[in-house]
Amino acid sequence: MKQAFxxxxxxLGDNALVLGHRLSEWCGHGPILEQDIAMTNIALDQVGQxxxxxxxxxxxxxxxxxxxxxxxxxxxxxxxxVLLVEQPNGDFAHTITRQFLFDAFNxxxxxxxxxxxxxxxxxxxxxxxxxxxxxxRYSSEWMIRLGDGTEESHQRMQAALDDLWMYTGxxxxxxxxxEIMLDAGIGPGLHSIKGLYDEKVSAILAEATLQQPTxxxxxxxxxxxxxxxxxxGHLLAELQFVQRAYPGMEW
Amino acid sequence: xxxxxxxxxxQFQARIDADEKIEPxxxxxxxxxxxxxxxxxxxxxxxxxxxxxxxNWVTRAPSLRRKVALLAxxxxxxxxxxxxxxxxxxxxxxxxxxxEELHAGAAKYSSIFNYPSLSWADMGAIGWLVxxxxxxxxxxxxxxxxxxxxxxxxxxxKEESFHQRQGYEIxxxxxxxxxxxxxxxxxxxNRWWWPALMMFGPSDGASTHTEQSxxxxxxxxxxxxxxxxxxxxxxxxxxxxxxxxxxPALKWNDERDHYDFGEIDWAEFWNVVKGNxxxxxxxxxxxxxxxxxxxxxxxxxxxxxxxxxQRQEERNINPRGLKNLAG
Ligand SMILES: [Fe+2]
Ligand SMILES: [Fe+2]
Ligand SMILES: [Fe+2]
Numbered sequence: 001m002k003q004a005f006x007x008x009x010x011x012l013g014d015n016a017l018v019l020g021h022r023l024s025e026w027c028g029h030g031p032i033l034e035q036d037i038a039m040t041n042i043a044l045d046q047v048g049q050x051x052x053x054x055x056x057x058x059x060x061x062x063x064x065x066x067x068x069x070x071x072x073x074x075x076x077x078x079x080x081x082v083l084l085v086e087q088p089n090g091d092f093a094h095t096i097t098r099q100f101l102f103d104a105f106n107x108x109x110x111x112x113x114x115x116x117x118x119x120x121x122x123x124x125x126x127x128x129x130x131x132x133x134x135x136x137r138y139s140s141e142w143m144i145r146l147g148d149g150t151e152e153s154h155q156r157m158q159a160a161l162d163d164l165w166m167y168t169g170x171x172x173x174x175x176x177x178x179e180i181m182l183d184a185g186i187g188p189g190l191h192s193i194k195g196l197y198d199e200k201v202s203a204i205l206a207e208a209t210l211q212q213p214t215x216x217x218x219x220x221x222x223x224x225x226x227x228x229x230x231x232x233g234h235l236l237a238e239l240q241f242v243q244r245a246y247p248g249m250e251w
Numbered sequence: 252x253x254x255x256x257x258x259x260x261x262q263f264q265a266r267i268d269a270d271e272k273i274e275p276x277x278x279x280x281x282x283x284x285x286x287x288x289x290x291x292x293x294x295x296x297x298x299x300x301x302x303x304x305x306x307n308w309v310t311r312a313p314s315l316r317r318k319v320a321l322l323a324x325x326x327x328x329x330x331x332x333x334x335x336x337x338x339x340x341x342x343x344x345x346x347x348x349x350x351e352e353l354h355a356g357a358a359k360y361s362s363i364f365n366y367p368s369l370s371w372a373d374m375g376a377i378g379w380l381v382x383x384x385x386x387x388x389x390x391x392x393x394x395x396x397x398x399x400x401x402x403x404x405x406x407x408x409k410e411e412s413f414h415q416r417q418g419y420e421i422x423x424x425x426x427x428x429x430x431x432x433x434x435x436x437x438x439x440x441n442r443w444w445w446p447a448l449m450m451f452g453p454s455d456g457a458s459t460h461t462e463q464s465x466x467x468x469x470x471x472x473x474x475x476x477x478x479x480x481x482x483x484x485x486x487x488x489x490x491x492x493x494x495x496x497x498x499p500a501l502k503w504n505d506e507r508d509h510y511d512f513g514e515i516d517w518a519e520f521w522n523v524v525k526g527n528x529x530x531x532x533x534x535x536x537x538x539x540x541x542x543x544x545x546x547x548x549x550x551x552x553x554x555x556x557x558x559x560x561q562r563q564e565e566r567n568i569n570p571r572g573l574k575n576l577a578g
Contacts, residue, residue, distance in 0.1 A: 021310060024318070027325055028306030029537065031545025032552075033299065033333055040326040044319060051315045068314045092548050148558065149551025156547065242313035242371050249429055251313035251371070 004180040006061045007080060008187055009121075010070070011177070011223050013053030014081035017071060018232070019102060020046030021239055022089055031092050038138060042099070045131040052124045072243040076233050083222035084167035086232045093146060093156035097164055100139035100204065105171040107136045108196045112188030121186065140204050147208025154209065161205070162213055169218025172197060177224075267468050272398035275341040283467055286460065287397050288342050290469065292349045295335035296360035298328045300534050304368040305377060313371055320417055321374060327410045334403040341399045354539045356526070361385075363446050365528030372425055372432075372439035378418015380440075380447040380485070386411045387481045388451070396468040419488065426492045433493070440489065441497045448512075449520045451478040457517075482510050 023043035030036030054067040084102055089095045110132050113125035146153040172194035181187030205212050221227030242251065252260075260280055266273065273279055302325050309325065312318035336346040352358040363381050368374070389411060393404040422439075425432040452458060452474040464470040472480075482501075489496050500513035523531070 017315075024309045024322055027309050027322060028302035028329075029541045031541065031548040033329055033336075035545075035548070036302075037326055037329045037333075040322055040329070044322050044326070047315060047319050047322070051319070054315075071315055072313075092545070145555040146548070146551050149555040150547070152547050153551030153554075238310045241311045246313075246429075246431060249432060250424060250427075251317055 001180060001184065002060065002062075004177045005118075005184075005186065006057055007177045008181050009053055009057035009060060010080040011082075013050050013057055013070070014079050015085050015102070015106070016046045016053060017050035018079070018081040018235065019085040019099075020044075020050060021235060022085065022087075023095070023099075025089055026095065035092075039095075042135050042138065045128075045135065049124070049128050049131070052127075056120055056124065068243070072240045076228050076236060077225055079228060079232060079236070080223055080225055081232075082167065082170045083219055083229055084164065084171065086222065086229055086235060087164060087167065088231055090160065090163075091156060093153070093160040094163065096139055096142045096146065097157060097160040099135070100143045101164055101168050101201070102171070103132065103136040103139045104200045104204070105168075105193070105197050107132050108193045108200075109188060112193065116187070117185035143204050143210070144208045147205070147210045157208065158210055161210055165213040166216050166219045168201075170220035170222060173218075173220050173223075175224055264466075267396050267466075270468070271396075272401065273396050274398045282463075283469075284342055286464065286467070286469060287400065288339055288344055290464075291335055291339040291342070291400055292344075292352070293359050293361070295332050295339060295349065296353050296358055297364065298332035298335060300360045300364045300538060301381075302328050302332075303534055303537055304364055304366070304530075305374060307368045308371060308374050311371070312374075317374075317421070324378070324414050324417060327414065331407045331410070334406060338397075338399040338403045350542065354535070354542060356535060359524070361450060362520070362523040362528060363450050365523050365531045365534060366442070366446050367530050369442070370435050370439060372422065372435040373443070375418045375421030375425065375436065376439040376443040378414050378416075379422060379488070380418075380443050381450070382411050382414040382418060383485060384447050384450040384481050386415060387477045387484075391471050391477065394468075394471055419492075422492055422494075426494065436492070437494050440494050444497050445516065445519075446523075448478055448482070448515055449523075451475070451481065453517070453520070454515075479509055482512055486510055 020043045023039050023046065026036065026039050027043070028036065030039055050071070051067050054070045058065040058067060058070055082102075084098060087094070087098055107129075110125050110129045113121060114129060116122045116125065143157070147157045148154070172190045174190050178187060178190055182189050202212060222229075259278055263273075263279060263283075273283075305321060305325050305328075309318065309321055312321050336349065339349060340346065349358065353360070363384075368377065386408065389404050389408050393401055393408060395401045395404070422436050425436040455461060455473045455475045458474055461470065461473055465473070486496060486501065498513045500511065502511050504511045522528070526532075
């Protein structure tokens with residue numbers, strides 16, 4: 001149970017960290033100054049959430065690892081984020097689509113986590129849900145704006161959706177850890193979240209005039225750590241560079 | 252000059268001399284307007300280009316706490332860019348035009364951002380020295396004669412002094428750390444010290460704009476005065492860190508009650524201004540690339556806004572069609 005809870009917190013924390021890191025890659029290079037600021041805002045929220053979650057994961061594990069130990073000293077195989085969030089930024093269409101496909105899941109996940117039996121996780125969720133509600137609103141609006149914008153933006157958005165769709169199945173895939181969390185009253189039932197997720201995604205895609213991909217094979221292996229994509233290693237090489245080059249120092 | 256014009260200018264100068272603020276709707280000489288547009292837009296561009304050397308370390312920040320703090324700092328700079336473009340717009344020039352000038356290489360920004368950020372310590376040195384030098388200038392500008400610029404500066408200054416402390420604290424941590432960390436900090440000071448001094452611009456004798464700007468109270472201190480003020484404030488801070496300022500001529504002068512310091516390499520200064528600094532091309536290219544790659548996003552946002560507006564109008568004409576149109 002303790003191991004499962006630790007794993008579960010890593011999943012939550014790593015999702016936030018990896019996606020926040022991806023967004024932070026945009027910093028200074030956004031398509032409009034206002035959107036540069038908005039994306040940085042989301043990155044800030046997510047890295048902030050990652051800190052609380054990884055700190056708590058370290059406590060639950062009980063062997064003295066800190067948030068930074070967990071973020072900076074685990075290799076690819078130790079990371080528990082879903083494949084979706086580690087996908088590269090691509091163009092703004094890919095970034096927004098990745099964000100939306102994740103936010104829609106994350107929103108329902110955290111709505112449920114507010115009622116978790118675990119008090120500390122409940123408190124983290126209570127704080128995070130406000131931020132995540134804003135993230136979902138932001139990414140939904142941009143899905144619609146770009147999907148229903150110009151011919152070019154529509155095509156770019158459809159291409160991004162087609163590329164990323166196969167990573168959406170993993171979000172609500174039920175693994176052993178999810179079952180243990182559900183039984184313990186800590187984590188939500190992913191079946192019911194899947195229903196809400198599908199409904200939300202369909203509604204936004206329809207408004208964005210985008211075609212929902214059908215019958216695509218769903219990739220997974222990120223949240224179990226069985227098989228990440230090649231992208232994660234490069235992300236970690238950058239994220240962890242200083243700590244790896246100068247081990248054991250205070251920064 | 253015709254007498255009417257002359258009277259207006261005399262009146263304008265009298266207001267300046269009485270320390271009144273000039274507001275957007277007030278009459279002002281063309282040259283005053285032009286000077287302000289040049290200065291405010293340069294300042295705005297500096298904030299935005301300045302995001303690049305720090306953005307270079309966001310993905311490599313050595314702890315999550317540092318990552319958050321650095322991101323927030325860079326985001327503040329983007330916000331400063333926005334206020335300043337806004338202040339420039341009150342003078343009748345829009346952001347799009349100013350950006351075109353920047354991207355065409357026709358507008359300047361602070362040369363300091365044409366230097367590379369090579370180590371984590373540079374995030375400390377930039378905050379401490381670059382934001383520190385900017386503060387000297389900006390505190391003065393809170394009292395500049397043009398109202399919107401002065402007010403933008405008040406907001407900005409508060410954040411800049413926070414940035415400076417944050418940068419200093421990064422270096423303090425390194426200087427209290429291992430030998431390798433301390434060396435990293437010293438190396439960073441060695442690279443940033445002189446470019447930071449150059450931020451105040453040419454010395455008073457060589458500065459073409461200073462005199463008129465002082466008369467209009469756009470500036471209230473000369474480049475050399477500000478530079479001296481910066482050195483006097485910063486050297487004791489370097490001492491406290493245990494770092495050596497890379498200037499053998501640096502020495503406290505009891506008589507002057509200031510630090511004496513060595514000659515700035517003006518050849519390097521003008522060379523970077525001319526576009527030959529280590530990163531001039533890269534910085535400009537990065538901005539142009541972001542702008543060009545963002546073009547389809549901006550176009551789509553505009554097209555969508557127009558569509559919405561149109562649908563709204565159609566709905567107003569034919570309220571019963573509401574459901575159809577919204578669907
Ligand atoms: Fe700034
Ligand atoms: Fe500034
Ligand atoms: Fe700053």
